[in-house]
Amino acid sequence: MTLLNLPADKEISQIEETALFKTISSEKISKILAICNKVRFREGDTIMREGDEGDSIYIILEGTVEVAKNLILKDGDEGEENRSNKVFTKLKADDHPVFGEIALLENAKRTATIKALTDCLFYEIRNSALRALVEEDHELGFRIMYNLATIVSSRLRLADEEVVKLTTVLSIILKES
């Protein structure tokens, strides 16, 4: 992981494409850029681990990451817990997706493990810096929190659909057995 300092001119458009920073004026985007650090990870690096404390959010500028969650499988009669990872999704740089953003809300634990599938370049934003910014500029705070709620809400919709699908499959299996 290395820190780079590059000029911030053409970078405003990258930030504007990020779902978390939609409908925010260029002037306010500059304030966000001022607290972004560019960080690189190598193919195979783990960027965050499920269960860890989270204190940064990331925006993908280059590369692809995978998002994986633990499954808990009971093994043998002793019922020891055996954790195996399931890959839920991949995120690519195309729309500059954000991850780790839940930690903006609470000092919550990471809900997934994120690994670099290729060499990656991210913007990293410390929560403490972003929180200070949104408390100082409430319009910016309003837009970011609206976007964050929208992102989380669309993830909730997908998770809810998944629950309904899995419950349906289970009830069919249990009916047949």
Added chain:
Amino acid sequence: MTLLNLPADKEISQIEETALFKTISSEKISKILAICNKVRFREGDTIMREGDEGDSIYIILEGTVEVAKNLILKDGDEGEENRSNKVFTKLKADDHPVFGEIALLENAKRTATIKALTDCLFYEIRNSALRALVEEDHELGFRIMYNLATIVSSRLRLADEEVVKLTTVLSIILKES
């Protein structure tokens, strides 16, 4: 459904207890109260139906509601879809929980069906009125959207846990068969 007009004095504390309006000053709570309508529903009434367009949010002042979602079950060889409701949770007036709040974010469809299990009294807030308010007062908007993102995020956490549990059960069943 009847509309009541009551004085707004002791009602500020009820609104302050609602997760959506936490950490908001009493002065700003008054602005919210000004756009709340009191509405009553009778035991057995359906307050919202999954799939309908949503244009209001509700805060429970008195009574209990059930939250149910459709399960899709294929029936017979023709594979006709057969929808059956599963009750996911009940909400009671205790902490003045909010429901329907996803519609604040987008003109999204209701994600669950809500029925009154007892006679109920709610505050109803039209989305259009609340949207106008948060665009006019960005500090209020920031606090509400922060709270909304937090509510949705904790629901996402529960849904994610449910997905992991169900996937784990399914993989055990499929391993054994």
